[in-house]
Amino acid sequence: MFIKQLSVFLENKEGRLDEVLKTLSQGGIDLLSASLADTTEFGVLRLIAKEPERARDLLKSAGITARVDDVIAVVVPDAVGSLQKVIYKLHEAGINISYIYGLSVDGEGAPIAIKTNDPDKAAGILEKENVKTLSSEELGQ
Amino acid sequence: MIWNEAKECMSRDELETLQSARLVKVVNRVYHNVEPYRKKMQAVGLEPGDIRGIEDLYKLPFTTYEDLNANYPFGMAAVPPSELVRVHASSGTTGKPKIGVYTRHDIDIWAECVARCLSTAHITRDDVIQIGYGYGLFTGGLGAHYGAEYLGAMVIPMSTGNTKKLIDMMIDCGVTSIACTPSYLLHVAEDLEKLGLVDKIKLKSAICGAEPWTNEMRDQMEQRLHIKAYDIYGLTEICGPGVACDCDYHKGLHIWEDHFLPEVIDPATLEHLPAGSEGELVITNLTKEGMPLIRYRTKDLTHLEYDKCECGRTMARIQRFKGRSDDMLIIRGVNVFPSQVEAALLTVEGTTPHYMMVVDRIDNNDTLEVQVEVAENVFTDEVKSLEALSKAVHDKLKAAIGLNAKVKLVEPNGLEHFDGKSKHVIDKRKLYE
Numbered sequence: 001m002f003i004k005q006l007s008v009f010l011e012n013k014e015g016r017l018d019e020v021l022k023t024l025s026q027g028g029i030d031l032l033s034a035s036l037a038d039t040t041e042f043g044v045l046r047l048i049a050k051e052p053e054r055a056r057d058l059l060k061s062a063g064i065t066a067r068v069d070d071v072i073a074v075v076v077p078d079a080v081g082s083l084q085k086v087i088y089k090l091h092e093a094g095i096n097i098s099y100i101y102g103l104s105v106d107g108e109g110a111p112i113a114i115k116t117n118d119p120d121k122a123a124g125i126l127e128k129e130n131v132k133t134l135s136s137e138e139l140g141q
Numbered sequence: 142m143i144w145n146e147a148k149e150c151m152s153r154d155e156l157e158t159l160q161s162a163r164l165v166k167v168v169n170r171v172y173h174n175v176e177p178y179r180k181k182m183q184a185v186g187l188e189p190g191d192i193r194g195i196e197d198l199y200k201l202p203f204t205t206y207e208d209l210n211a212n213y214p215f216g217m218a219a220v221p222p223s224e225l226v227r228v229h230a231s232s233g234t235t236g237k238p239k240i241g242v243y244t245r246h247d248i249d250i251w252a253e254c255v256a257r258c259l260s261t262a263h264i265t266r267d268d269v270i271q272i273g274y275g276y277g278l279f280t281g282g283l284g285a286h287y288g289a290e291y292l293g294a295m296v297i298p299m300s301t302g303n304t305k306k307l308i309d310m311m312i313d314c315g316v317t318s319i320a321c322t323p324s325y326l327l328h329v330a331e332d333l334e335k336l337g338l339v340d341k342i343k344l345k346s347a348i349c350g351a352e353p354w355t356n357e358m359r360d361q362m363e364q365r366l367h368i369k370a371y372d373i374y375g376l377t378e379i380c381g382p383g384v385a386c387d388c389d390y391h392k393g394l395h396i397w398e399d400h401f402l403p404e405v406i407d408p409a410t411l412e413h414l415p416a417g418s419e420g421e422l423v424i425t426n427l428t429k430e431g432m433p434l435i436r437y438r439t440k441d442l443t444h445l446e447y448d449k450c451e452c453g454r455t456m457a458r459i460q461r462f463k464g465r466s467d468d469m470l471i472i473r474g475v476n477v478f479p480s481q482v483e484a485a486l487l488t489v490e491g492t493t494p495h496y497m498m499v500v501d502r503i504d505n506n507d508t509l510e511v512q513v514e515v516a517e518n519v520f521t522d523e524v525k526s527l528e529a530l531s532k533a534v535h536d537k538l539k540a541a542i543g544l545n546a547k548v549k550l551v552e553p554n555g556l557e558h559f560d561g562k563s564k565h566v567i568d569k570r571k572l573y574e
């Protein structure tokens with residue numbers, strides 16, 4: 001149900017993304033997925049990595065602010081409206097979605113990362129609805 | 142034109158006799174009426190009788206903002222509250238404002254001093270003057286207003302904030318002089334140029350103060366508006382604008398020494414320095430009744446020149462400020478201290494992160510950017526909470542200093558560290574060079 005996400009604070013200036021990725025690759029961190037949320041001033045890079053805690057410590061020692069959080073990973077079937085159904089169930093239960101993005105992991109269906117304001121309640125609902133999810137173990141984290 | 146020739150052109154001997162008599166009187170008054178002064182003097186074994194003239198000035202203890210803060214608001218007043226008719230204030234380092242209190246006589250003296258400054262700029266009763274300083278707690282508006290009225294000029298109390306109306310009235314009323322901050326005047330000049338109205342104005346002079354400015358800014362305003370521009374200096378605690386003003390010869394600002402006794406000290410050793418030395422300007426109120434300050438440390442770095450000026454005045458001239466001995470910044474005429482930014486960050490984040498204040502002057506407008514390092518304790522994976530953090534800092538700063546600062550979240554260690562006086566300030570305006 002939960003996977004570990006590594007979030008990295010980035011200033012919007014040239015070369016910062018490259019620097020973060022270089023730090024991770026030099027440390028031998030295997031990245032599974034990446035997504036960048038940005039504003040005109042700054043960005044938050046969200047990474048799914050095989051060793052998130054070690055990745056965070058590597059970044060920290062390079063003076064880069066990063067943290068590890070749990071996010072829910074669901075796999076929605078390749079069918080029209082299937083993502084909407086999942087979101088609707090959460091919405092119906094009064095859960096707010098903070099952000100959502102697609103994960104690039106191999107397999108059937110479309111893997112999606114979801115961050116909500118109430119992760120445990122969201123997990124309960126998804127379980128009850130038999131929504132397929134991914135776990136940290138399945139990703140090798 | 143010289144408003145009060147008998148005083149402004151006094152011989153040094155006469156002046157020193159007058160200063161000595163006034164110093165003895167004011168020291169007596171504060172010793173008997175102001176407990177903090179009495180304690181300070183007793184602590185160094187001084188009695189009023191030990192001060193026989195200005196040659197004994199250096200024996201007296203200093204007064205600082207911290208003293209005013211500790212005795213805020215009226216603990217340093219030398220008269221009962223019923224004698225006070227006015228309060229002004231400007232921002233201080235730790236949130237408590239720097240306060241100035243006035244008796245009716247103090248208001249009259251202040252008007253006299255401002256009238257001397259305006260006369261130095263050749264303003265007379267035939268002039269029409271717009272006061273473009275804020276009216277209110279800030280001393281600029283009401284201070285310039287009373288002085289101009291006392292002089293007999295026609296005063297238009299514009300205050301700040303409505304440049305269009307200021308320009309309309311400047312043309313309609315045939316305004317010949319303006320008192321405002323130098324950056325605001327340049328802003329007005331720009332608008333006048335945009336509107337193609339520079340030829341329509343009758344402006345001859347400008348009295349600019351409340352923030353440091355450069356010769357280059359003077360050249361700009363004089364050339365663009367075909368006026369003469371003069372620098373006026375003052376500080377709330379001592380009196381307000383009108384403590385000193387420069388003349389046609391621009392060889393420093395004449396300080397009205399019969400009311401404000403100036404000296405220069407070494408800010409590190411606090412030693413009284415001989416005339417002409419470079420150091421921190423210290424002022425003693427010789428005539429103020431409400432809250433006379435003895436050896437008040439202005440934190441402004443300068444030196445004084447005492448030779449008679451070509452304009453005929455004998456009053457000493459404060460030379461171009463070389464900076465401050467503390468880390469105060471004057472941004473759009475507002476006193477800003479890094480400690481205020483620190484306090485704002487502390488209330489928002491619960492800790493003080495690394496930060497940097499970047500001050501610049503873009504199109505003659507002061508700008509303040511506050512760069513805040515996003516450390517682990519405040520970083521979240523959600524963009525909106527980071528944006529909320531940025532907004533909270535902005536709002537706290539706005540409430541604390543009244544300025545809209547641009548808040549920029551930066552990476553840790555992303556802040557360059559300069560060798561300047563304060564590691565939290567980068568002032569790109571080059572006001573003191």
Ligand SMILES: [Zn+2]
Binds near residue numbers: 390395450452453
């Ligand atoms: Zn002169």
